[in-house]
Amino acid sequence: MPCKVILSKEISSTFREELKATIKSRGIKPKLVGFLANEDPAAVKYAESTSKTCEETGVTFELRKCDKEQLEDQIVEANEDDSIHGIMIYYPVFGDRQDQYLQNVVSASKDVEGLCHKYIYNMYHNKRYLDEKQTKKCIIPCTPLAIVKVLEYVGVYNSVLPYGDRLHGRVITIINRSEIVGRPLAALLANDGGKVYSVDINNIQEFHRGTGLKLKKHEVRDTNLKIEEILPFSDVVVTGVPTPSYKVPTDLLRDGVVAINFSAFKNFNDNIKEKASIYVPAVGKVTIAMLERNLLRLYDYHNYQS
Template structure:
């Protein structure tokens, strides 16, 4: 089995962020908001806090009741000493969670999930500022996946890096799968995007935005890259015989979505992206600080 472990890629990015913070003597502060007793969220909160502190980002993890989240977001938005906000989900585990994202100031949204940044992503508007001098903030996990794929043969380091590639994504959530599909398509890929209702084509070069349906069989047989993020054990795992020969397979779910045989058959198998997602969060935090909070010398 040919496996790519994201730890080494993430380590390089973390070291780059750390070196820049130390070199320039930056004092960057992040507020983490934890309003859930979900064990996975607590573990992730502690992991992101320790990871940020390792690179020199001060991280204040604030635990509150769900009813107090809105007030706390307002407070940290107004606090000029806070440069980034991280909210851990689920909180209510319903539509109210999505509403919390848009309460954050986009200038402190280190996850890139406020509608301000998402609208830019869908419009392929890659810059912000009065003179378009700042690079847009992109969602952490989708960007982490693209940065990992940049280390593979699917990616060209010039022009539209995924031009000519067909990529299937099993996950069309608003926080990962859909933004990822559009980011891949913005970079030239023909994308087959699947959720529980089936698959659609996202091919911005051909002006196709979720208007053409596609079967799982067709998508997998044509795909140079298959990306899965289905958090359910009921998902019919991707089988070796479904894959195109030499396909790159990447799983970002906490549950493996490929059979062991498919993992063996893959041209390259990437079992997780978690460390890279956290590294991207640190990169985004540094970018927000540089763009909006650093005082001119």
């Protein structure tokens, strides 16, 4: 079958090797603390793989399990502890707006997940640097960033085009509009020049920078489109629906589509390989590599300031 299946291990390996070499050659010991305040098996699995990857690359990882009512105090303590360079939380904790509050309790200088208001705001506003001199790149939320790296790896980003416009001409559908992954991803890809259809359970929105990329940052419009109308024209379909029964209808997809699944469940049917040119069944390992990359960046920014 001509479909190329690309595993996240392959995509993440260059990043992991780079991280390992940098940490070793600089003789540094960046430390990441992960807070687990739920019993979610997916979160436990994610924590286990984070721990394994950190060990391989030379990052010190400490998993702190706590009661969700104690989590805020524990985060504050970690914010103030100079031996900790990065903090992450395994969500959901409360599963409501309180989780958004917790994202902002983590100090921006330790926010490896890139979920605090400052980083999210910069991302939506297509502001790419933290400083005027453009020496410090912004921290980008790690799962959306991982999907960008997947799209670069498989050649959806056109490197002939200037940086910032490399998705010009691409039509991308994202089935998920969560605040952690789907919506920031739609904004990032549209800021990079793509025409993005963002699908959630209620409707479909279009994120774009206009014809000829005349806008500096993306804008969003509601549509009355149905998924059957957009899938046949999508060069790329990225899906993250958190239910085992959800399947993207293969017959509606374009021949040669690039299909990427980031859900913990398989959102594509097995016959995806009969239609797709490239299929990426999971992105978890790339996400962890991006967590570590953000950690190293924050480590350097912190040393700059002190």
